[in-house]
Amino acid sequence: MSTPLAETLTQLRVGNQKSLVDFYQRSRHLFARWAQRKHQLPADKAHGLLQDTLLDFYDHVADGRITRMPEDLRAYLYGMAQERIAAQVPAHQPLPAAEASRRQRLLAQFSQLSTDCQQVLTYFYFRGYHFEKMGGKMGFPNATVARRQKSTCLRKLYDLVRGGYEPITGEVV
């Protein structure tokens, strides 16, 4: 039986990933021992598997595939990890899911942007910062500059999405 949409799930949806990061910090050692015992995985591979599993879980929460917080998060995540091993999913690849390919393409294109552009878009679309705060974080002189930079970066990303363009790696001016 699952609990109703819990506070943790809500926090995850609005971008607070602390619970997953804390889970990793708390459980990495135990998970590696479990993976070694059950699947003869070396420690570094087990750590990578747990990271991928947590990313999967985050994706499921973010796109609505998980709407109720599992009663036993640990057992749920270990189950997901076991599925990944059983399906022999290569490391750092997501599980098959609806729309996954489109999102994965976008993720790949997002990583082709300059570090500053990634930062600007993350601040605005993921963190939800307004232009003034984002300008302060990025060292822009004012909110207008921040808005223009965000707009430029979004267009660069869209150009990549449209395809036919070389990867854009230039710095934000």
Next chain:
Amino acid sequence: MDLRPYFDELERFADGQMSPAEQDAFELRLEQDEALADAHAAYEQLTADLRWAAGHDTLRLRLQALDDRMNERGTALARAQHLTKRRQRRGAVWGTLGAVLLLAAGVAAWYLARPTQARPTRNWEAYYQPDPGPAVTTGLLHTRPLLAEALDQYQSGHYPAALHSLGRVSATNVGADTLLYLRGLMLLRQGQGNAAQLYLRRVSDDNATSALARRARYHLGMAYWQAQELAPALLTLRAVAADSLSPYRASARRVVSAGVLDGQ
């Protein structure tokens, strides 16, 4: 669908940059213009995907950074534990080595110091049975005061003085063999085995069956040993050990059976 013709409007609308009037007009157009509505839907999908991608990437980077930190911490802890263990192991090795050396030194000291039959001491003093000479009596003091003085000095351990006093004793009063014997004894006690041999040999050779000669023979053997002449020492002491009338038979046997003069 290509969003570029609509990008400015869609972005300003989504980011809340339009004035209320502009916003109302744009919403009205969204209801009437199908192409604009499709572009708006595509834009929303793009930004939703972007939100997901940014979140996914952020979590990935955070987990990776945490993993690196934990690995570094684990490595540092392992290194510290390794160093501590190594220090403890080294301490234990040195401690054990010290204890073993101490024990070995103790055992060696005990082994070398013990006077056992298994490993007899080679100390001359340990085997020598001294002859104190005639007792210094009142009668002797009156009849032969110089001899009494020499004997008293000899028995007190003052050998040079005793030798000097003995030199003043006349052979007519005491007897040549006795004087030679006493001189030999005194020289032997003084550590002059070579010189002692001369006097003791003369006494032991002159009258081989006399009691004095038997005594002199033992001391001659010990004089040879003192002078490190081990072969004649062994030969002489064997003869003493075989002589049933010698008062030093037991002492000579002890030397011979201990083997301290063998193989040197």
